[in-house]
Amino acid sequence: MKVVAVYSTKGGVGKTTAAVNLAWEASKHFRVLLWDLDPQGATTFLLQVKPKVKGGVGALVAGESKVGRAIRSTAFRDLDVLPADASYRDLDLVFDHAKKSDRRIAKILDQVASDYDVVILDCPPGAALVAENAVFSADAVVVPLVPSPLSMRSLEQVTEFVAASVSKARVVAFFSMVDRRKTLHRATVADLPGAERSVTDVVVPATVQIERMGTERAPIGSYAPNSEAARAFGGLWEIVRTTIKPKHAKPRR
Numbered sequence: 001m002k003v004v005a006v007y008s009t010k011g012g013v014g015k016t017t018a019a020v021n022l023a024w025e026a027s028k029h030f031r032v033l034l035w036d037l038d039p040q041g042a043t044t045f046l047l048q049v050k051p052k053v054k055g056g057v058g059a060l061v062a063g064e065s066k067v068g069r070a071i072r073s074t075a076f077r078d079l080d081v082l083p084a085d086a087s088y089r090d091l092d093l094v095f096d097h098a099k100k101s102d103r104r105i106a107k108i109l110d111q112v113a114s115d116y117d118v119v120i121l122d123c124p125p126g127a128a129l130v131a132e133n134a135v136f137s138a139d140a141v142v143v144p145l146v147p148s149p150l151s152m153r154s155l156e157q158v159t160e161f162v163a164a165s166v167s168k169a170r171v172v173a174f175f176s177m178v179d180r181r182k183t184l185h186r187a188t189v190a191d192l193p194g195a196e197r198s199v200t201d202v203v204v205p206a207t208v209q210i211e212r213m214g215t216e217r218a219p220i221g222s223y224a225p226n227s228e229a230a231r232a233f234g235g236l237w238e239i240v241r242t243t244i245k246p247k248h249a250k251p252r253r
């Protein structure tokens, strides 16, 4: 089982959008679990899953409830969700009180290691224990970059964060919400991929088709498969796939 954390220290840059679409792309060939780690529950909402975790995430971390019982299937084959509810607001505190507080996510995922080939973590923004846990468990950390100086700073922060962890995760950054009418966006997208090794040439445009995910409550590839944005996420998954090299632990259902 390989783990991909979609993460940035910065909020609102397209993490959830990427997590949902990468998970959908991955589920074409692999058994995928998408874990919503954000109490806002955007991933949970977008895949039409009920935001309810029996006993709360505290019981999950304490080992009092089994992760398998909290996982929900979605309308999409081989794509399951571990939903978030309001109890995730306290996740940092819950981790803080636990033993080996930066390894709890990895420990929980051990329970389902033979059930999934790929796990995608939709992380909240910030650099708290939730992020430390996600990075520790990850084989790759996917970072959306809105082309601006501040986002580049957040890439540096994520890179430092991963380097400071014992995690061997590779950082894979891509451009998110790109508006080619803006000079700064065009210039950044043209200059950065060569200059910074972890920055791929994947460009996800800012489009209304992605905004529609909120009303369709589905991955873009399911309702606009030929759109530029859907193709960009397909290309991003290919890069992530070759980075993490997932294996089929079992024949597909």
Ligand SMILES: Nc1ncnc2c1ncn2[C@@H]1O[C@H](COP(=O)(O)OP(=O)(O)OP(=O)(O)O)[C@@H](O)[C@H]1O
Binding pocket: 010, 011, 012, 013, 014, 015, 016, 017, 018, 038, 042, 123, 124, 125, 176, 177, 178, 204, 205, 206, 207, 208, 210, 211, 213, 214, 229
């Ligand atoms: N490429 C895009 N084009 C247009 N809208 C987008 C694009 N990517 C994301 N959005 C919209 O921007 C908003 C923020 O995106 P998203 O929720 O993916 O960001 P996030 O990084 O997960 O935010 P948070 O830090 O709050 O978790 C959402 O309403 C989403 O629909």
Ligand SMILES: [Mg+2]
Binding pocket: 015, 016, 017, 038, 042, 122, 123, 124
């Ligand atoms: Mg999000």
